[in-house]
Amino acid sequence: MRITQKEPQAILEIIKQDSWNYDSGGNLLNNLLESFQEGFPVRNVLQLVESQNEESVRAGSWILSELGVKACEVFQSTKLLIDSSDPKVRFHYLDCILMCATESDGDSIGKVLFLLEDEASFVRWRAMDILCKLDATQISSGLSWMESVDREHTVMYSELQLLRDSLHESVSFQLLEEYVKDGSPIQKKVTIVVAIRKRLEPQKIVQLAKTSKDDDAIRFCKSLL
Numbered sequence: 048m049r050i051t052q053k054e055p056q057a058i059l060e061i062i063k064q065d066s067w068n069y070d071s072g073g074n075l076l077n078n079l080l081e082s083f084q085e086g087f088p089v090r091n092v093l094q095l096v097e098s099q100n101e102e103s104v105r106a107g108s109w110i111l112s113e114l115g116v117k118a119c120e121v122f123q124s125t126k127l128l129i130d131s132s133d134p135k136v137r138f139h140y141l142d143c144i145l146m147c148a149t150e151s152d153g154d155s156i157g158k159v160l161f162l163l164e165d166e167a168s169f170v171r172w173r174a175m176d177i178l179c180k181l182d183a184t185q186i187s188s189g190l191s192w193m194e195s196v197d198r199e200h201t202v203m204y205s206e207l208q209l210l211r212d213s214l215h216e217s218v219s220f221q222l223l224e225e226y227v228k229d230g231s232p233i234q235k236k237v238t239i240v241v242a243i244r245k246r247l248e249p250q251k252i253v254q255l256a257k258t259s260k261d262d263d264a265i266r267f268c269k270s271l272l
Contacts, residue, residue, distance in 0.1 A: 055082035059094050062106050069102045069109075069135075080110050089120045096125055104128075105135050112142035119147035129158045134167035141170075141177045148185055156181065156189025161202050163236050168263065171236075175267050178240045183214045206233045213241045220251060227259035235259040239267060 058079045061067060069076075083089060092114075095107030108128055111118045118125075128140040141159065148155045159181075162174035178186070190211050193204050209226055212218065218241060226238040239259070242252045256268040 055079055055087045055091070058082070059091060062095060063098055063100060063103050065100055067100075067102055067106075069105045076106055076109065080113050083110060083114060083117065089114065089117050093121060093124060096128060101133060104131065105133060105139075108136040108139035112139040116146055118143050122147035122152075126152075126155055129155060129162075134165070134170050137162065137165065138167070138170050138173050141173050145177050145180055148181075148188075150184050150188045152185075153188035153190075153192030156185050157192040157196075160189055160193060160207060163233050164202055168266075171263050172267055172270070175236055175240055175263070178210075178237075179243045186210065187214060202233055206231055207237055209234070209241055210237050213245060218245060220247070223247075223255055224258060227255050227261075227264075232261055232263075235261040235264055236267075239264045 055078075058075050061075060062079070079087075083092065092107050092110050095103045095110070098104055098107070108131075111121070111125065111128075122143060125140070125143065128136055129144065131137055131140070141162070144152075144155045144159055159174050159177055162170055163178075165171050165174065181189075190204075190207060193202075193207070209218070209222075223238050223242055227235050230238065239252065239256055242255055247255075253268050256264040259265070
């Protein structure tokens with residue numbers, strides 16, 4: 048049966064309740080997602096992501112991740128989700144950055160680079176995945192934002208220089224090998240991202256990952272190649 052306009056609001060009210068649980072509420076979430084896809088106003092998802100209930104915020108971030116370009120309608124209103132203390136929210140919201148961030152959203156793209164050292168391994172994995180898929184303009188805007196902000200962070204701009212250089216220049220396999228052998232953990236992950244963006248042969252990318260001895264890089268290549 049097709050969901051009416053009244054029913055999705057009722058579902059929203061249920062999900063906003065303190066007793067609702069994200070991990071066991073899959074059917075409701077799927078019904079609500081279908082409603083958004085069929086025309087329920089996307090701005091209504093703000094009722095979830097602006098909630099004080101962590102489960103509701105998690106649900107809202109998942110819906111945004113599934114909406115594709117529809118989520119761009121509320122992108123500017125939801126950008127702080129990437130700073131959430133909930134790793135699942137950070138994970139889901141990365142999809143919105145991929146789909147919606149433009150040249151003027153360097154702050155959001157820069158934060159994807161910061162997530163290369165996230166405490167959650169699945170968030171680090173997703174950050175690498177997103178960096179492989181962002182276009183050159185998006186990457187450039189994120190790097191420019193990082194260079195311009197006066198902010199202490201353990202991800203250093205210099206560690207990302209290879210990524211910037213690779214946007215407009217060819218990168219030799221020998222140089223990539225040097226980075227994965229002697230670079231920092233961030234540089235090693237960035238090197239794998241560059242290798243994938245440059246469409247190196249899968250065998251060579253796997254070789255780089257093994258050479259890096261970086262667990263994240265090795266797992267990432269196993270899952271994608």
